[in-house]
Amino acid sequence: MVVAGAEVSTSPRPAVGRLSENIASVGTSEFRDNSWTIELFRQPLLDLYPLSTNFAMADIDVKVASWKLVEVGRLVLIRSGPYEGKLAAIVEIVDHRRVLVDGPSTEEKKIVPRHVLPLAHATLTHFTIPQLPRAAGTGPVKKLWAKNEIDGKWAKSSFAQRTDRAERRKNLSDFERFKVLRLRKQARYEVQKSHAKVRASAKA
């Protein structure tokens, strides 16, 4: 029944409707205990994998999973070596372990020269340059890179934002660290104050 590379979901219209209901109920339920978080995840899981699965009765809805493939045009994040943390596009697949990558970024600092990269040193990203010709030279790759606005898209991704933030935090001076501490404390105080107000009004 299970097709390779595809997710099989049974039971009529699972998860989604229930999930949103659960999220909606979060706001009204009490904030004090964490039981709602468990409730949130338990319900859809049961729906996804019912204990008594009757395949004959349910309408089976086969949907191709969106795998991130090693393919020409796929953007990879380099995780080790001299270009660690930079983005490059797969231009050609050398063999099952290595690919030829090229990262002609518009920003000088983020350029990755064309080289063969072991896939063990790369993480596949969700982004691709569609219709990148096989073994395209750096010139065409650069043009398509700019046209697809890869740098902008990557900067907006949560991964890039998280790493940027971490980097920034790491480079704070002692006085800046102190200011962060104080400002976070102030923000927390405001949040707690408004929570207390809501709680007090709910009781009354």
Added chain:
Amino acid sequence: MSDGQTKQFGKSQRVVPADKAQKWYPVDDQSQPKKVRKTLRPAKVRETLVPGTILILLAGRFRGKRVILLKSLDQGVLLVTGPFKINGVPLRRVNARYVIATSKKVDISGLDAKTIEKVSAPGYFTKDKKAEKKTEEAFFKQGEKAEKKVVASARASDQKAIDQTILASIKKEDFLGSYLATTFSLRNGDKPHEMKW
């Protein structure tokens, strides 16, 4: 050496030196004292230790305190102040080795140069000799009342004169006063060698 005189001995003659060689000589070798080839050079302070820098003290009674560097004195000693009103650290000399210099600097340009010079003079921090010697009578009186230590009024006024201008410039920036008031400490997972200061 004088020539000495030539004397006739039978057929031949020879020169008899005026001052003869010593008949006796010391049996032991006399050790020659070593020549010291070191020179006392003024200590070279780190580049980061510029007057006005906020320092973190790492050792001594005021460890963890954030203080302001006023001047570097001889042989790697630094003159610092709390300011006293903010964190209780008085005008004080500290070893430059036991200090972390942060990148934060306070404007101390308005400081009175004369008082700084007075404070950094060699004898300023040394203890005064006790005017009255301990007598037997004083020894027996000890149990009655402990003499309270009084801060020399000159020292207190110097402290005030220096801190006054610094406090004014500290007030201009948000969080700076409370930053100086809090002590530094490492938390879980802090890696001081990887931190920027």
